[in-house]
Amino acid sequence: MIFIREKVIKRLRVFSFICGVFFCILFARVIYMQLIHGNYYLSQSDENRLRQTKIFAARGMIYDSKGRELVNNYPGYAIALQRRKSYSDDLLERLSRVVGLSVEMIKARIQQNKDSYEPIILRTHITPQMLTKFEEERKNLSNVLLMVYPERKYIYNNFGVHTIGYVGEVSEYEIENKLYNDVTVGSIVGKSGLEKYYDKVLRGVDGYTLEEVDVTGSVVRNYDNVRPEPGKSLHLTIDYEMQKKLENFTKRHLENLRRTKKAPNAYAAAVVALDPRSGAIRALLSVPDYNPNFFVEGMTEKQWNTINTDPNLPQLNRVIAGEYPPGSTFKIVTGSAAFEQKKVTLDELIYDGGFHPLVPTMRNAGGEVLGWLNFIRGLAMSDNVYFYELANRVGIDIISKYARIYGFGKLTGIDLPDESKGLVASKEVKRKIWNEGWRLGDTFNAAIGQGFNLSTPLQLAVMLSSVANGGIHYQPYLVENITNPDGTVFQIPKRTEAKHIDVSQTTLNYMQQGMSATTREGGTAAYFRTLPKPIAGKTGTAENSHGRDHGLFVAYGPVDNPELCVVAIVEQGGYGSVSAGPIVYHIFEEYFRERGWLPKHKSLKA
Amino acid sequence: MNKKFFCFDNPKNAVLVCFGLLLAVGCVNVYSASFVYATSEMDNSYHFVARYIMFALASIWAFWVMRKIGYKFFLQQNVLLCFGGAIFLLLGCVLVFGPEINAAKRWLDFGFFHLQPSEFAKLFIVLLSSSMLGKHLLAGRRANVFHAPAGYCILWSIVFAALVFVQPDMGTAGIIFGLPALLCLLAGVRRSQIVLAGIVVLGIAVTFIWHASYRFNRVLMWLDPWQDPTGNGYQMVQSFIAIGSGGYFGTDWGAGTAKLFFLPELHTDFAFAIFCQENGFVGATLIIALFVLLGFALWTIAKRTTDPTGFLLVSGIIFLVVGQAVANMAMVCGLLPIIGVPLSFISYGGSSMFASSLGLGLVLSVYDNECKMEKEQAETAKMEQQSPIERRRSWQIIKGNKR
Numbered sequence A: 001m002i003f004i005r006e007k008v009i010k011r012l013r014v015f016s017f018i019c020g021v022f023f024c025i026l027f028a029r030v031i032y033m034q035l036i037h038g039n040y041y042l043s044q045s046d047e048n049r050l051r052q053t054k055i056f057a058a059r060g061m062i063y064d065s066k067g068r069e070l071v072n073n074y075p076g077y078a079i080a081l082q083r084r085k086s087y088s089d090d091l092l093e094r095l096s097r098v099v100g101l102s103v104e105m106i107k108a109r110i111q112q113n114k115d116s117y118e119p120i121i122l123r124t125h126i127t128p129q130m131l132t133k134f135e136e137e138r139k140n141l142s143n144v145l146l147m148v149y150p151e152r153k154y155i156y157n158n159f160g161v162h163t164i165g166y167v168g169e170v171s172e173y174e175i176e177n178k179l180y181n182d183v184t185v186g187s188i189v190g191k192s193g194l195e196k197y198y199d200k201v202l203r204g205v206d207g208y209t210l211e212e213v214d215v216t217g218s219v220v221r222n223y224d225n226v227r228p229e230p231g232k233s234l235h236l237t238i239d240y241e242m243q244k245k246l247e248n249f250t251k252r253h254l255e256n257l258r259r260t261k262k263a264p265n266a267y268a269a270a271v272v273a274l275d276p277r278s279g280a281i282r283a284l285l286s287v288p289d290y291n292p293n294f295f296v297e298g299m300t301e302k303q304w305n306t307i308n309t310d311p312n313l314p315q316l317n318r319v320i321a322g323e324y325p326p327g328s329t330f331k332i333v334t335g336s337a338a339f340e341q342k343k344v345t346l347d348e349l350i351y352d353g354g355f356h357p358l359v360p361t362m363r364n365a366g367g368e369v370l371g372w373l374n375f376i377r378g379l380a381m382s383d384n385v386y387f388y389e390l391a392n393r394v395g396i397d398i399i400s401k402y403a404r405i406y407g408f409g410k411l412t413g414i415d416l417p418d419e420s421k422g423l424v425a426s427k428e429v430k431r432k433i434w435n436e437g438w439r440l441g442d443t444f445n446a447a448i449g450q451g452f453n454l455s456t457p458l459q460l461a462v463m464l465s466s467v468a469n470g471g472i473h474y475q476p477y478l479v480e481n482i483t484n485p486d487g488t489v490f491q492i493p494k495r496t497e498a499k500h501i502d503v504s505q506t507t508l509n510y511m512q513q514g515m516s517a518t519t520r521e522g523g524t525a526a527y528f529r530t531l532p533k534p535i536a537g538k539t540g541t542a543e544n545s546h547g548r549d550h551g552l553f554v555a556y557g558p559v560d561n562p563e564l565c566v567v568a569i570v571e572q573g574g575y576g577s578v579s580a581g582p583i584v585y586h587i588f589e590e591y592f593r594e595r596g597w598l599p600k601h602k603s604l605k606a
Numbered sequence B: 001m002n003k004k005f006f007c008f009d010n011p012k013n014a015v016l017v018c019f020g021l022l023l024a025v026g027c028v029n030v031y032s033a034s035f036v037y038a039t040s041e042m043d044n045s046y047h048f049v050a051r052y053i054m055f056a057l058a059s060i061w062a063f064w065v066m067r068k069i070g071y072k073f074f075l076q077q078n079v080l081l082c083f084g085g086a087i088f089l090l091l092g093c094v095l096v097f098g099p100e101i102n103a104a105k106r107w108l109d110f111g112f113f114h115l116q117p118s119e120f121a122k123l124f125i126v127l128l129s130s131s132m133l134g135k136h137l138l139a140g141r142r143a144n145v146f147h148a149p150a151g152y153c154i155l156w157s158i159v160f161a162a163l164v165f166v167q168p169d170m171g172t173a174g175i176i177f178g179l180p181a182l183l184c185l186l187a188g189v190r191r192s193q194i195v196l197a198g199i200v201v202l203g204i205a206v207t208f209i210w211h212a213s214y215r216f217n218r219v220l221m222w223l224d225p226w227q228d229p230t231g232n233g234y235q236m237v238q239s240f241i242a243i244g245s246g247g248y249f250g251t252d253w254g255a256g257t258a259k260l261f262f263l264p265e266l267h268t269d270f271a272f273a274i275f276c277q278e279n280g281f282v283g284a285t286l287i288i289a290l291f292v293l294l295g296f297a298l299w300t301i302a303k304r305t306t307d308p309t310g311f312l313l314v315s316g317i318i319f320l321v322v323g324q325a326v327a328n329m330a331m332v333c334g335l336l337p338i339i340g341v342p343l344s345f346i347s348y349g350g351s352s353m354f355a356s357s358l359g360l361g362l363v364l365s366v367y368d369n370e371c372k373m374e375k376e377q378a379e380t381a382k383m384e385q386q387s388p389i390e391r392r393r394s395w396q397i398i399k400g401n402k403r
Helices: A005-036 A038-049 A089-099 A103-112 A128-140 A172-176 A193-197 A199-203 A240-259 A293-297 A301-308 A327-340 A375-380 A384-394 A396-405 A427-434 A440-447 A457-468 A505-518 A526-530 A581-595 B011-042 B047-069 B077-097 B117-138 B148-165 B170-186 B191-211 B213-223 B234-244 B271-304 B308-332 B350-385 B388-402
Strands: A050-055 A069-081 A120-123 A144-154 A167-169 A188-190 A207-213 A219-226 A233-236 A269-274 A281-287 A350-352 A359-363 A371-373 A479-483 A489-491 A536-542 A550-557 A564-570
Touching: A005 A038, A005 B170, A005 B234, A005 B271, A005 B308, A038 A050, A038 B234, A050 A144, A050 A219, A069 A089, A069 A128, A089 A103, A089 A120, A089 A128, A103 A120, A128 A144, A144 A293, A167 A293, A188 A193, A188 A199, A193 A199, A240 A269, A240 A281, A240 A581, A269 A457, A269 A581, A293 A301, A327 A375, A327 A384, A327 A396, A327 A440, A327 A457, A327 A505, A327 A536, A327 A550, A350 A384, A359 A384, A359 A440, A371 A375, A375 A384, A375 A505, A384 A396, A384 A440, A396 A440, A457 A505, A457 A550, A457 A564, A505 A536, A526 A581, A536 A581, A550 A581, A564 A581, B011 B047, B011 B271, B011 B350, B047 B350, B077 B117, B077 B148, B117 B148, B117 B170, B117 B308, B117 B350, B148 B170, B170 B191, B170 B308, B191 B213, B234 B271, B271 B308, B271 B350, B308 B350
Parallel strands: none
Antiparallel strands: A050 A207, A069 A120, A069 A144, A167 A188, A207 A219, A233 A479, A269 A281, A269 A564, A350 A371, A479 A489, A536 A550, A550 A564
16 A cells, blocks of 8 residues: 555644634634623623513692692503614604604604613604504504503693693703703603692602513513502692682683773783682682693694794793782882881871872872871872882881892792792892982882882782781792602692791781771772672782783782782783772682682672 | 543544534534424424434434445445435435525425435535545545546536535535545645635635625625624624623523524524523533534544545545534634534534434444454464464454354
8 A cells, every 4th residue: 555644644734733723713702702792792682682661650640629630641652663773764764654753853863862771752642643554554663662651631721721830751951951850851741830840759750661572572571570650649729619710700801801991901810819827829820821731742833823922921820920010019018117117107197299299200190189198098099199208208228128028029939930039129129220329219119019129929929918817928839738649648848937027916907907998998999898708908000111001909808817818910901900809809709609608609799 | 543532442432422412412402492483483392303303313323324334335436326326316306396495495305304415415525535536545646636536526526516506505515516625635636736726716706706696795794794783794793692692601591582583593504603692601612622522533533544545534524524513603603604504413404414424424434444454454463473373273263253
């Protein structure tokens, strides 16, 4: 055998060497993939097969003071996109046709959500039409989910919208600026009113399911379920019946004012009623209003325009954010200042010659001349000259001080967002705004609540309640308590402690007497006599440079044991007794009827 | 020949152990990889593993039969012709009668199993090449691809490769063409011919790859599968994810996720991926070690074989069994483009396993033959040292033993 063995075996060695090198490379590759990059591939594998689906927590309910549901939830549909590394253009196009969003918007949406494991919610509030389209296309829409979520429902539409507010999807701006805690794109948050103020308690905690899915997205195994924790419910101090009657009456009344040409531009009004014994708000109304369900359901352009381009600003809550000159209602502050400083006595008569001698240009409203007046009559007749004289005696600094004591110029602390502070007239304010020195005329103006003074209706109500209850300052509030879903009390919202304001009992007594006289024969609102219990009130007319004066009326009653303070403002309503007075009258009428002091179904005033 | 091999008494034992372990691992892995698919498609989670076990038993039987028959029987020219003709016919039948699966005709439907003749073609071409090239070596000459005996095997391989290529199955065609080429290299083809062959092969490969876009895509995807993870690179990426996510010790038993239809061909070509996912680095090391051991044992047998045809046969089987396994693992790991090469014994596939077992049987028959020759030589050498009387006595002893 001449088999050239050595040579062949040499070649076999070369082969086996190459083979060995190959094995080494393979081994190195396995080490690289499994040991060095193992975690990366593991996360990829999890992303492949694990699907986390959010279960939306139902927002808490909102009830009125008698337990009637004002806001609840009902099941709505949302279309969401399963998380994937990339999506085919075809899918996005079909999807855009189904949900009515452009492909670019969908892509932007995906981009916004790139850091989460959860499905990307493309559109909430899916209409039945969209649902039909979705079902038709379902075969071609792999990785698209139909999710059920609790959708907010404002049962009585416009009812109490400025109090309750509305919810909406959190915006990019709000996420970036961290205006809400624990939100992701697509989260539903309160956007205004109580929904916003109590968003944290109302929202609840979303749950999720973690499922293992196969390549087509069908569930193989359920790993983990975290049940959602529903939000807490709010119980309001507002009574539905009373608020509803007030709303109806006010709208009707404004229409009457316009029709009878008493106030042709009276489109807006603000009314607030609170309990002077606690600060609980019984009614809060701002007209015009809007339907919060539009915000939840996604509104048409027409709806959007009616809400956003209305010159009467339906979204403005006039009770807490409308700043008006308090007008003659401010005379209570001026009067208190004068009595506290002992610059006047109850029986001292001051002569009204139609103008004040020091600033002769400043006259009474309507140019009346009322002659000699004491305080009670001065307040009841709302005589300007009398209060010019008081202001002349105490000076602007003291008036500002008492305005602040009564709560003007600062937030009342009500549990609503976006409250305004108002403004208290003072020398500094004038310097700041006009850069001019203070003059006596400015003091006179301030004394009767015009000029630089600005206050919200709620501030007036707080002042009024302090007068009515004998000098106790309560923080106004809307939410009586917060309950768990099972009905037990979760929390009573924190309120600042009631405190005595720095005004003596006698002074307050004088104010009460003056206000009581207003509603008696000879006062500016004598028609309140017809009510079964005496009411103390004060009219006001706030100067408005843009049109007719705003009409104000503040009142509390019954006089001997006050249970309700009401402030009403009718924008461009003219005299307060004509425009705002009837609204206040109506509230008391309804209130007394409810208390049993008035027979039911009988109106006192035609 | 009969010397110690590592901790084994001889390389034959090592081969047997590897063979058995690979079948066992394959059995478990086929079940784990296929039960989800089998449950959803066949309504019987044991569908594939039952068949695997059946094929494995048949393979062991064939292995034993081959060992008994001995390789020399198959190297006779008329026997080779017979088998060659049969395989040629079967390959032809595949093209005519074969059912189309995944846009390719590779199988013949025999009711309860599918026969893949191209797997047997691989084995046949190894037999043919070692027979033909062995003649060169026996004559003490280098193999020459342009001369009669060696040229034949190249021609045959081209014919078979062409038949397989049109199925289409480029990977197997490449192997059928490549095996005799490798054996030629081993049998001492001149360098000039090697270079020439290299250029020709490269040219053909490039032409074919350019010619069909899906092949070109496969090459592109091999270079960077992440550029299209949901399209062309999908299989590759999913394979990486499966292997990589195994980590050190893998997932729980049978909890690999690739089987949830993420990775197609899991129980066949991508068996290594799911095995790595479920058994982690430890499992991957075990498989690689088993093949290294098997290769080394076979290599040792080849090295110790004095019969040139036997030597070439064993080398060819090394390329067939171990070479394919390496190629498969490299492909699954992304070191080679995806070509349809099974992982010997681990992948589900009766024909492949059967052919590989036949191959191993032939190797052991070579081994047995060498042992016998060695023993005879030793006997003769011993007898030459003995006195004539003793020699006769020992003959009688041998004869007596034989009786």
